[in-house]
Amino acid sequence: MKKRYSGKWIGFLERYRLGVYLGKIAQVSDKNLDVVLSFINRQVEKLGTVLPLDRKSFFKYFPPDRTFIVLGKTGIESLFVMSRGRGKGLATLRTRIYAQDEEALEEAFQYIKKAALTMEAMYIRTAVFSYAEECSWLPKLGFEKAAVIPEIACLQGNLYDLIYYYYDLKNEYSFRVEREYVDEELYKTIEVEKKRDAKIVVRGLRLGDLDELEWALNHINVFATLGSGFYEGLVWWDRDRIVKMVFEGRLYPLVAQDASNGRIVGMASLEPLARRSIGDVLSNAYSLAIFVAAEYQGMGVGSKLMKELLLLAKRLHARMLTLEVFENNFPAIKLYEKYGFVTAGRLPIWIQKGYVWSLKMYKRLYSI
Numbered sequence: 001m002k003k004r005y006s007g008k009w010i011g012f013l014e015r016y017r018l019g020v021y022l023g024k025i026a027q028v029s030d031k032n033l034d035v036v037l038s039f040i041n042r043q044v045e046k047l048g049t050v051l052p053l054d055r056k057s058f059f060k061y062f063p064p065d066r067t068f069i070v071l072g073k074t075g076i077e078s079l080f081v082m083s084r085g086r087g088k089g090l091a092t093l094r095t096r097i098y099a100q101d102e103e104a105l106e107e108a109f110q111y112i113k114k115a116a117l118t119m120e121a122m123y124i125r126t127a128v129f130s131y132a133e134e135c136s137w138l139p140k141l142g143f144e145k146a147a148v149i150p151e152i153a154c155l156q157g158n159l160y161d162l163i164y165y166y167y168d169l170k171n172e173y174s175f176r177v178e179r180e181y182v183d184e185e186l187y188k189t190i191e192v193e194k195k196r197d198a199k200i201v202v203r204g205l206r207l208g209d210l211d212e213l214e215w216a217l218n219h220i221n222v223f224a225t226l227g228s229g230f231y232e233g234l235v236w237w238d239r240d241r242i243v244k245m246v247f248e249g250r251l252y253p254l255v256a257q258d259a260s261n262g263r264i265v266g267m268a269s270l271e272p273l274a275r276r277s278i279g280d281v282l283s284n285a286y287s288l289a290i291f292v293a294a295e296y297q298g299m300g301v302g303s304k305l306m307k308e309l310l311l312l313a314k315r316l317h318a319r320m321l322t323l324e325v326f327e328n329n330f331p332a333i334k335l336y337e338k339y340g341f342v343t344a345g346r347l348p349i350w351i352q353k354g355y356v357w358s359l360k361m362y363k364r365l366y367s368i
């Protein structure tokens with residue numbers, strides 16, 4: 001007898017503790033956080049960590065305003081976090097879903113889809129490690145595999161892939177959701193005079209360099225190719241954030257300096273993909289970013305930065321580098337290919353001269 005009712009009772013008690021009596025979807029609050037933690041910590045490896053989350057670290061992964069739980073008879077059945085893409089990625093909704101089973105995943109997805117179709121998102125994007133069950137469940141919901149970065153994650157001595165998926169929403173609208181950006185030449189590149197007499201040296205970023213880099217970033221030939229910039233003057237440097245990231249070992253920036261006039265003319269950086277300094281499956285994976293001031297492009301500055309960045313990567317004990325690049329940014333793709341990056345797949349979409357997809361690229365720093 002006791003056994004027959006126990007599931008029901010646990011479910012009732014858990015719902016009572018969650019403080020939710022109506023509806024199936026709820027936000028995470030101080031009141032239900034312990035139950036939420038126990039749900040997520042049962043499957044914590046799906047987050048890319050082998051160590052449990054506590055009250056503080058939970059919110060690093062799951063900001064409270066964008067995280068939701070779906071409740072069933074036995075308590076929490078799924079948890080998901082959503083974010084609207086930033087900059088040119090605004091037309092995509094990004095999400096991560098953690099579900100107890102396939103059915104729970106499907107239910108969580110209905111809520112995500114509802115939000116996406118309300119925000120006029122054209123795609124939903126997510127990423128899953130190949131050891132997680134979700135990678136066999138997502139295709140059944142209609143997700144397409146977009147890119148696979150092979151063997152980027154290390155879990156207890158074994159290597160696993162990181163798989164990117166997308167879901168196309170465009171046909172689910174009763175109106176045409178694409179805007180007419182194509183004819184407007186939003187990001188038309190302009191002619192600039194090249195500084196051909198430059199003598200370039202590469203070194204680490206110093207605080208005094210940030211003004212010059214902001215100037216270089218806000219040139220149309222530069223921001224046109226980056227994920228953030230829409231408009232001249234709108235590519236901001238959050239200086240405090242950059243300084244904080246460097247101090248915390250979350251950003252390794254190198255700059256190129258023109259020795260003939262002292263100007264800072266380019267920057268390249270590595271950013272750890274790991275979210276935690278211990279126990280993270282992406283502990284030796286970094287994402288790469290690079291740009292060169294318009295007057296100095298096409299003269300070997302990018303190559304110099306790239307060579308030094310690869311040296312820095314080795315000193316960081318890195319095993320894998322990744323990046324994302326607009327698929328029409330031929331100079332950058334050629335530079336990456338020249339230094340051994342290969343394409344992992346194609347991801348939707350960015351607002352740039354209409355809509356452009358991006359390539360995921362990676363470079364292994366070890367031989368198999």
Ligand SMILES: CC(C)(COP(=O)(O)OP(=O)(O)OC[C@H]1O[C@@H](n2cnc3c(N)ncnc32)[C@H](O)[C@@H]1OP(=O)(O)O)[C@@H](O)C(=O)NCCC(=O)NCCS
Pocket residue numbers: 221222225226290291292293296297298299300301302303304324325326329330331332334335338
């Ligand atoms: C992409 C970028 C960093 C390259 O730096 P750069 O200093 O111009 O590149 P380099 O002069 O060192 O050239 C390196 C390689 O890139 C390729 N490349 C550079 N300019 C190119 C161009 N206009 N067309 C085609 N390929 C080009 C070439 O393969 C070249 O090697 P090669 O000369 O041996 O053929 C630079 O053009 C830039 O800052 N662009 C704007 C910002 C950006 O797009 N960043 C990448 C975002 S993902």
